[in-house]
Amino acid sequence: METIxxxxxEDDDDEVEVEIEATPERELEINPALxxxxxxxTNRPIRLQWMKVAMGGVWSPVRGVTIKQAETGLxxxxxxxxxxxxxVLKGGPWFYNKHMLILxxxxxxxxxxxxxxxxxxxxxxxxxIPVGSMSEKNGKQIAASLGEFLEYDEKNNSNFWRKYMRxxxxxxxxxxxxxxxxxxxxDGESQExxxxxxxxxxxxxxxxxMGHTDDSCDLLFSxxxxxxxxxxxxxxxxxxxxxxxxxxxxxxxxEGQIWKTPNQGEKGEPSKSLKxxxxxxMNEETKRLEERKDLMAxxxxxxxxxxxxxxxxxxxxxxxxxxxxxEGGAIGKGMKEGNDDDTDEEIxxxxxxxxxxxxxxxxxxxxxxxxxxxxxxxxxxxDTPNATRLPGEMxxxxxxxxxxxxxxxVPTIRDLVRKHRPDxxxxxxxxxxxxxxxxxxxxxxxxxxxxxxxxxxxxxxxCLWKHPFEGYLINYSTNxxxxxxxxxxxxxxxxxxxxxxPDGERRRESWDLLRTLSQDNSLPWCVMGDFNDILSNEDKRxxxxxxxWRIRGFREAVQDSGLIDIPLQGYSYTWLRxxxxxxxxxxxxxxxxATQSWLDLFPNSQLxxxxxxxxxHSPIILKLLEQENNGYRRPxxxxxxxxxxx
Numbered sequence: 206m207e208t209i210x211x212x213x214x215e216d217d218d219d220e221v222e223v224e225i226e227a228t229p230e231r232e233l234e235i236n237p238a239l240x241x242x243x244x245x246x247t248n249r250p251i252r253l254q255w256m257k258v259a260m261g262g263v264w265s266p267v268r269g270v271t272i273k274q275a276e277t278g279l280x281x282x283x284x285x286x287x288x289x290x291x292x293v294l295k296g297g298p299w300f301y302n303k304h305m306l307i308l309x310x311x312x313x314x315x316x317x318x319x320x321x322x323x324x325x326x327x328x329x330x331x332x333x334i335p336v337g338s339m340s341e342k343n344g345k346q347i348a349a350s351l352g353e354f355l356e357y358d359e360k361n362n363s364n365f366w367r368k369y370m371r372x373x374x375x376x377x378x379x380x381x382x383x384x385x386x387x388x389x390x391x392d393g394e395s396q397e398x399x400x401x402x403x404x405x406x407x408x409x410x411x412x413x414x415m416g417h418t419d420d421s422c423d424l425l426f427s428x429x430x431x432x433x434x435x436x437x438x439x440x441x442x443x444x445x446x447x448x449x450x451x452x453x454x455x456x457x458x459x460e461g462q463i464w465k466t467p468n469q470g471e472k473g474e475p476s477k478s479l480k481x482x483x484x485x486x487m488n489e490e491t492k493r494l495e496e497r498k499d500l501m502a503x504x505x506x507x508x509x510x511x512x513x514x515x516x517x518x519x520x521x522x523x524x525x526x527x528x529x530x531x532e533g534g535a536i537g538k539g540m541k542e543g544n545d546d547d548t549d550e551e552i553x554x555x556x557x558x559x560x561x562x563x564x565x566x567x568x569x570x571x572x573x574x575x576x577x578x579x580x581x582x583x584x585x586x587x588d589t590p591n592a593t594r595l596p597g598e599m600x601x602x603x604x605x606x607x608x609x610x611x612x613x614x615v616p617t618i619r620d621l622v623r624k625h626r627p628d629x630x631x632x633x634x635x636x637x638x639x640x641x642x643x644x645x646x647x648x649x650x651x652x653x654x655x656x657x658x659x660x661x662x663x664x665x666x667x668c669l670w671k672h673p674f675e676g677y678l679i680n681y682s683t684n685x686x687x688x689x690x691x692x693x694x695x696x697x698x699x700x701x702x703x704x705x706x707p708d709g710e711r712r713r714e715s716w717d718l719l720r721t722l723s724q725d726n727s728l729p730w731c732v733m734g735d736f737n738d739i740l741s742n743e744d745k746r747x748x749x750x751x752x753x754w755r756i757r758g759f760r761e762a763v764q765d766s767g768l769i770d771i772p773l774q775g776y777s778y779t780w781l782r783x784x785x786x787x788x789x790x791x792x793x794x795x796x797x798x799a800t801q802s803w804l805d806l807f808p809n810s811q812l813x814x815x816x817x818x819x820x821x822h823s824p825i826i827l828k829l830l831e832q833e834n835n836g837y838r839r840p841x842x843x844x845x846x847x848x849x850x851x
Contacts, residue, residue, distance in 0.1 A: 239290055240311040241282040242275070242320040246378060246407075246416035247304040249801060251278070255769050256301050262760070264293055275317040282308075298325045298404055302801045303767045305406045305415060307378065324375045325415075326355055328403040330443050331370040335388065335396050343388075344372040347398075351383055352376045369401070381413030384441055401443040408442070410435040420727065599674065599692070602627035603702065603795060604817065604824035605735040605780075608636035609665075613819050615645055621817060622649055625826050628674050631686070631702030633735050635665035642667045657683060668702050679726060684718060689728065698729040698803060705737035705794075712738065712755055716762035723766035729803035732768065733827060735795050740770060746778060747790040768798040771827070775814035779823045797827045 245251055257272045260282075264270060266289035273281050284290040293299070299306040309320040331347055341357040348354035351374045358371035376382070382402060389395040409417050412424045413436065419425060602625060606614060609632070622630075630651070635642065642656035651669040653676055659665035660683060668686045670676045677689040679699065686702045701722060705715040715737070722732070738759040742750045763770070773779075778791035797812050804810070809830040817824050 235283060237311040237315050239284045239287060241284070241290065241293065241308045242311055242317045242322065243280050243282060243306050243308045244278055244322050245301060245304040245306055249304070249805065251280075251301070251304070252769075252801070252804065253280075256280075259301050259764070259769075260299070260306075263299060263764075264289070264296075266292070279317055281311070281317055294326075298327060298406065300404075300406050302769070303407055305378075323379055324352070324377050326373055326375050327405075328358070328443075329372050329374050330401040330403065331372065331386075332368065332399040332401060333396070334370050334398050335390065338388065338390075339370050344370055347386055347388075348372045348374045350386060351400075378415050382408075382415070382437070382441060384437060399440070402441060403443040405442050408437070410437040410439075413437050599629075599829040600625060600627045601629040601631070601700070601731075601733060601797075601827040601829075602824055603631045603633075603733045603735075603797070603827070605633050605704075605795065605820060605822035607634055607820040607822065609641060609645065610637055611819065615648060617817050617819050618645070619649060621815070621824055625815070627826065628671055629676075629690070629700065630667075630669040631734060632667040632669075633665070633702070633704035634663070635659065635667050636662065637665055642669075645669075655681070655686060655688070657681060657686065664704075666702060666704060682718075684715065685722065685734075687722065687725065689726075695806065696729075698731065698806060699726050701730070701732040701734075703732050703734035703736060705735060707737050709755075713758060716758055719762045719768075720765050723768070729800060729806050730768075731797060731799040731803050731827070733797040733825070735822060737794055739792055739794065744778070744793040745791070748788070751792075763798060767800050769801065769804060771797045771799060771810060771812045773812050773814055773825070776823070777814075779814060779825060781821050795822055795825050797825065 253272075253274050260272065261270060266284060266286070268285035268289055270285070270289065271283040273283070275281050282293075284293070294308065294310075297306070297308065299308070305325060307322040307325055309322050311317065311320060314320060329348070329351065331344070334343075341359075344357045345354045347370075353375035354372070355375055356373035358373070361369075361371040383400055385397050385399055387395050387397050406415065407418055408415055409419055409422045409425075411419050411422050414422075419435070425431060602621060604618075604621070606618070608614065618630075618632075621627075630649075635656070636659050639656040639658050642654055645667075646654040646669055649669065651671045653671070654667060654669045655676070655678060656668075657664070657666040664683055666681075666683070666686050668676070668688060670690075673692055675691045677691065679687040679689055681687060684704050684706060688700055689697055690700050691697045703719070703722075706712065719732070723730070736759070738755060739745055739751055740760055740763065741756060745751050773793065773796065778793050779795035780792045782790045799807075799810075807829045811828045811830070813826040813828065815824050815826055
């Protein structure tokens with residue numbers, strides 16, 4: 206009642222004014238001066254929980270950050286120290302799942318929706334600038350023609366061989382980006398300079414606006430026909446400078462939580478991992494960039510390492526249903542009869558992608574009859590699945606099987622198939638030639654398969670699928686199989702079975718391969734397999750922690766690829782190594798990750814950890830449950846299985 210007594214009501218004919226005493230900040234538990242409001246430059250919905258973890262990891266605020274959703278598409282970021290807030294404002298632009306975050310301060314208003322969100326700070330490189338013209342005064346003039354001048358990079362001038370001027374400008378996202386500016390000297394001579402934007406993110410080469418690409422440009426779709434002409438090109442992007450991702454969850458702060466800074470020792474000393482991060486220096490970054498360039502060059506020189514996307518691969522010896530081909534192997538490596546040495550086999554590449562599901566295709570693929578599908582075990586017994594699922598449900602199994610040559614391997618896989626009934630199976634470390642996979646496909650009752658031969662006594666990949674799901678090969682290497690999956694119940698999407706390079710010294714090759722795959726296709730994407738890496742030390746139990754540089758490197762690759770880790774249900778670890786009762790190490794090396802567009806397509810997906818006897822890895826099962834409102838209208842098709850239910 207005390208609060209009500211303080212209100213003053215002034216009656217007028219048509220309106221009533223209410224004078225309200227401001228609530229003290231300690232009661233609100235929020236300081237607007239320490240709050241930022243933000244929205245992402247996208248029309249797609251943003252998953253709050255996963256966005257919070259991602260942004261917490263990118264920002265790593267010393268005093269933590271509390272993130273809430275004010276309304277649909279509008280978020281409030283409450284910091285707890287002005288230095289954390291200042292660092293975020295100075296370090297932009299920021300991205301989540303490749304979508305740009307537009308930030309504004311709440312210092313002048315307490316209402317989040319009233320904060321204008323149209324401008325983003327960018328570092329702009331000015332190339333081809335005349336000799337003697339690289340000065341802050343000239344930089345301010347160039348910046349003023351683009352937007353609001355923020356900062357001039359003096360450190361860039363300390364490099365004797367500097368190739369460009371670097372200025373920080375606040376740009377309006379509603380305006381197309383400028384590609385050039387014409388500078389006029391005092392003597393009347395003019396010269397055109399080229400502008401490059403650092404950390405540009407999604408950009409449309411047709412309209413010049415940020416936040417979308419050509420394939421979703423409203424202006425382009427308003428034209429009767431696309432003539433292919435683009436006024437903007439890749440030259441508008443500056444060469445990427447990669448940062449270091451961190452474990453996001455530990456930087457999030459709940460309301461009322463007593464805060465202890467991560468990486469802080471008991472006496473306030475930085476932990477070893479933080480020292481390593483700060484002392485990593487430019488040498489490590491330069492080395493990583495050079496290694497990535499070498500990897501890309503190797504991929505161009507050696508097509509067998511990464512085949513071009515959207516190409517169908519045909520082999521001389523095509524295996525049909527029930528045949529075992531002892532001459533031809535899949536994926537560019539084969540074996541001669543009576544010889545265990547790996548040899549190259551000639552491959553014919555066609556420019557037309559073809560369904561891997563018919564007998565005219567290649568690589569251990571065959572058709573089954575139109576009758577009832579059956580599973581045949583090793584002694585000739587026939588199994589008919591005893592349960593039916595709703596249309597649109599799907600499950601995928603991924604397992605590092607540690608070799609299929611053992612007589613117990615196939616019965617183990619058969620038991621997994623009986624229990625979980627996966628529509629797609631990805632196996633790594635098969636340690637067999639491709640003809641063995643064809644035999645397994647027939648015995649399990651699957652309709653299609655694609656296999657990568659082992660190399661010596663290691664490696665080997667296999668992917669199997671069954672009707673009504675169809676697989677289209679995109680590309681592959683010794684470390685992944687990349688296919689497009691189609692089914693009448695959902696739009697096409699991309700599945701990648703991934704096997705991370707186990708050699709610790711070659712980890713960065715795996716990370717760069719993941720980045721390359723992320724740019725390979727625009728379909729909704731899910732990648733699943735044994736990555737031979739962990740995202741945080743919470744993914745490991747036993748002995749010493751995982752090397753911090755490997756955790757940071759893998760997290761960086763995952764973030765750069767626009768992937769989101771799907772939570773694992775069940776036991777927390779998928780790999781076990783035991784050297785006695787007191788020397789047991791467990792890690793979560795196997796996982797499934799997906800892009801936001803894939804998660805929007807399958808919002809009810811679940812990743813389950815299961816068990817198998819004969820490997821130190823446990824299989825993981827990804828279940829895609831029926832979603833009524835997925836935005837995709839399915840054609841009606843009658844299913845014979847519905848009659849069986851009656």
